[in-house]
Amino acid sequence: MTEAAWGNGELARAVNRTGTEIGQRLTYDASAVSHWLGGTSPAAKALPVVLEALARRLKRPITAVEAGFRNMPTTVDESTDTVAGLIDLGSLDMDPSRRGVLTASLYSVALTIPGWPDLVGRFEKLRTTPHLRIGMAEVQSVAAMTERISDLDDQFGGRMARPMAASFLVNTIAPYLQADATEHVREAMLSAAADHCYLTGYMAMDERHDALAQRYYMKALELAGHAGDHLTYCTTLRGMSVQAVDLGHGSTALRLADAASAASPQAGPRMRAFLAGQQAHALAQTGDRAGALAMLREAEVAMEQAESKAKAHGSYDPASLSYHVAQVNYELGNRDGAIRALQHSEKVRPAVYRRARVRHGSMLAEWQLEAGRLEEAVQNWNRALDDYPAVQSGRADDRFRSMLAATRPHRRNPHVRDLLERARPMATSRRI
Known part of the structure; x- marks a missing residue:
């Protein structure tokens, strides 16, 4: 004290x-x-x-x-065995009767992040069993399943897809990690497992189970280090920064974004844009105007250099960059610039990202209402409600609650009244 x-x-x-x-x-x-x-x-x-x-x-x-509180344990001991820890985490997450143990935990702003040099090259320490042997076909099946779950997450939200991801982690990935394999195949499987853990953590974060998301993210970092997979390690740190900035912990978000950037010296232009955009958002939230604008420009230059536009979970595209431009402008007090950038992001985003349409469309409406543009705001909230019933997402629910709170002072307006009439059955079905 x-x-x-x-x-x-x-x-x-x-x-x-x-x-x-x-x-x-x-x-x-x-x-x-x-x-x-x-x-x-x-x-x-x-x-x-x-x-x-x-x-x-x-x-x-x-x-x-x-x-000063002695003889009082504060956490459940984590297994030092990587695979055993994954099984424990996934099994708890699969069991509805025990999930409260995970979701009642607090998000930690002072979490100790394992550095890349401390993790890389340690995969040989994992215990293996000689009763099962795997090859690249099993690696490809894990990658394909992760990609399929990612597609479902984009369309329907993390609440729907995460139980499937946790089950696949426990019942398929964990046994593969313990199987006999060549060094090349083992590293590839560790990398695929890290990618799957990152996605599962992202879905937990989307459901607003933030402490649980941190635990999945930490496992993803550990597996990526074992695999020597720089890309997934840096992507996970960047995802942890996104989580922190969403929760309003700007300094923590900046620490994580900087760690991701420092760990990826050989990153290609898309990855540089991916990391610099997040650094810009975190810097803006901490009030560093000059630093945020400089990082935003770096992200824009890197995006111009990027060639591939292939979709993959954790990817970065022009819509994502425009979203960061919007967030930086909003944090720095430029509401009109924020609205224009978010409108552009909505325009260029691929149609498959239904959850993002709900969240970002609602955010755009909130900003328009703050600017006194009530009718435009109601139009965007109505567009968000078109997709909302199909999206099972804690973050989308947060935006729905924000809509109800923001429109309360305007409920006598006929456009707002119609919007709230439309939203009422949705609120009842979600118990909001």
Whole structure:
């Protein structure tokens, strides 16, 4: 508390705010903190919240022992065996009765990210079984399944597709990782598994299970390092940065985006655009106007140099770049520039990305309403509602809630009234 420059009341309020992220309604006050300082401990379910509140203030992990709460474990021990850890994580995620253990965890802003040199070349340490042998055909089947699940995610959202991904991870990928194989095939399978873990983490993030997403992302980093797969390692770090910036943790997002850029010195132009665009967004959120605009220009130059436009999950295209231009402009206070860029992104995005149409169309409507352009906003919200019933996405649900809140002061307007009448059955079906 001394290092944080917090008094009792400030710590209590920070803990209460942090608890709301996972639905814990905590009502601690200064007197509760006085009791903690006197030697008592918070409730077991609240202890991780206290530690995360301190970690966010101090920008480093805080253990129960360091905070003064002794003999109280804060996390379930993770297996040091890569495959066993994957099986444990995927099995919990597959079981509806146990999924609350994962989804009730807090997103950590001070997570220690394994560096590339610490991971690369360690795949030989994985335990294998001689009873199953795999070749490149199995690798190709994993890659194809991951691509198919990615397509479903783009169209229908992470809530629909993630259980399938978790099951495939446990029942197919994990046994393949333990199978006998040549060194080349093993590295390729580790890379395919890393890609699948990244996608599964992305879908957990889309469902707003942010701590669970972090765990999948960390496994993706570990597998990518074992495989010597720079691309998936950097893509995962960049995905973690996207998650952080979406949650409003700009400094964490910038740290992750910078780490991704530093780990990819030989990246091609599309990857450079991919990383620089995210750095620009994070810099803008932290208030670094000059840095954000410089990175945005770097992303634009790199995109001009990129040749391939093939779609792959985690890819970067002109629509993605325009989205970053919009976000940077919005963070820097240029609302009109943000609206124009997001309109362009909507125009050039391939039709297959249904979830993005819902999220970004709703965001565009919110920005237009802020600019006083009510009728245009209602038009874009109606377009978003065209696709919303088919999309199972926590982030899309967030935009729906934002629409209800933003339009409340205008509910006497006939266009808004019609919009809300249309939205009412959707809110009932989603229990929003």
